[in-house]
Amino acid sequence: MSLRPHLARAEAAPAGLPDDAYVDLLGADGEELEALCALADGVRRDAVGDQLTFVANRNLDTAVVRDPGHATALVDEAWTLGATEICVQGPLPPDVPDRAPLDLVALITGRVPMHLHAFRPAEVADAAARLGLDARDFLVAAREAGLGSVPGTAARILDDEVRALLTGGTDIPAARWTELVTTAHEVGLRSTATMVYGHVETPVQQVAHLRALAAIQDRTGGFTEFIPMPIQPEALPPELRDGGFPDVQRQAGRQAGNPGARETRALYAVARLVLHGRIDHVQAAWPKLGPELTTAVLRGGADDAGGLLLDGALDPAAGAEAGRQLTLAQVEELAAALGRTPRQRTTLYGDAPADRRAVLREAQPQ
Structure with missing residues (x-):
């Protein structure tokens, strides 16, 4: 079946x-994929222009709540490197005081004027339960303590059967994820929106996931960007890594944990179309895509290079993406190859302050 009629309709109404x-x-x-990506790139240009945005950030694991002195040293180091954002995510250690999440927020944001991006939906629920609060009250308290936004990660695919296969039933239900993200938006906290793809989900479920995110955005307007991320083999449960659930994988049309470049490029392009007019920014998940595929998706609908993931020297293993860092020079080279202007942004897509841009440039290796 030719896709040309779909492409013609999408050119007139990308989200229609x-x-x-x-x-x-x-x-x-083949040629139809190239046409789809070219169309998505045009929609991207119409929506956000010819900039390549990026944020100078550092990832920290929630384990830093155990050692406030170490946490402050890492924050200070990130500040000297030019960061404008600290991202903290991961399960809260079971042995920390109930107030540890709120204390960590106050500790980080009271130290330097850094944007704190922290607490995935399941971590919001956990922190609230520890304090005997509902999620809304915890999020209000965290915002008042200085929390700037929340990661809309751990969305995986918003389908409970898929989520159960991926996590053995330990994941929060899709409806609960939606409720928690929506509540964060309602109390004034923006969030990212994500999808982890390339495992046992089908194209039908991928589109349903995009539709679910679009519906949230219609209600709240709280998503800053959409980040599609291919699943990493180590994130699969052992039975899927070992070729289990063959009927499910046949339905998905691929081996679990093996999304190819074709699937990735098509997904990024379709996401740009579906979310057009709702979520302006589509982020290339460069730590998981690699240089070649990152460039390809930035030519096919994506506009944002995400975070630099500054490691520093004190504890390079402190973040979830430890050992993966993007330099300012690499971003500028990528922007030049794409014919775009690099722009250092804040978490919420404003311009990074001039003094922060200068510090980042001075701190980067020449």
Whole structure:
């Protein structure tokens, strides 16, 4: 079946196609894939122009709540390197005081004027339960303590059967994830929106996930960007890594944990179309894509290079993406190759202050 009619309709109304048309487009290959990516790139240009945005940030694991002195040293180091954002995510250690999450927020944001991006939905629920609060009250308290935004990660695929296969039933239900993210938006905290793809989900479920995010955005306007991330083999449960659930994998049309470049490019492009007019920014998940595929998706619908993930010297292993760092020079080279202007942004897509940009440039290796 030719995809040309779908592409023609999407050119006139990117977000106006029915679900089955987007499902068909997710299967694009060859010349039709190139046409889809070119269309998505044009939609990107119309939405956000020809900039390549990035944020200077550092990731920390929630284990830093055990050692406030170490936490402050890492924050101070990130500040001297030019960071404007600290990201903290991961399960809270079981042996920390109940107030530890709120104390960590106050500790970090009271130290330097850094934006704190912290607490995935499940971690919001956990922190609230420890304090005997509902999620809304915890989020209000965290915002008042200085929390700037929350990661909309651990969305995986917003389908409970898929989530159960990926986590053995330990994941929070899709409806609970939606409720917690929506509540964060309602109390004034923005968030990212994510999808982890390339495991046992089908194209139909991918489109349904995008539709679910679009519906949240219609209600709250709280998402800053959409980040599609291919699943990493180590994130699969052992039975899927070992070839289990063959019927499920046949339905998905791929081996679990093995999304190819074609699937990735098509997904990024379709996401740009579906979310057009709702979520302006699509981030290339460079730590998981690698240089070649990162460039490809930035030519096919994505506009943002995400975070530099500054490691520093005190504890390079302190973040979830330890050992993976993007330099300012690499971003500028990438922007030049794409014909775009690099722009250092804040977490919420404003311009990074001039003094922060200067510090970052001075701190980067020449």
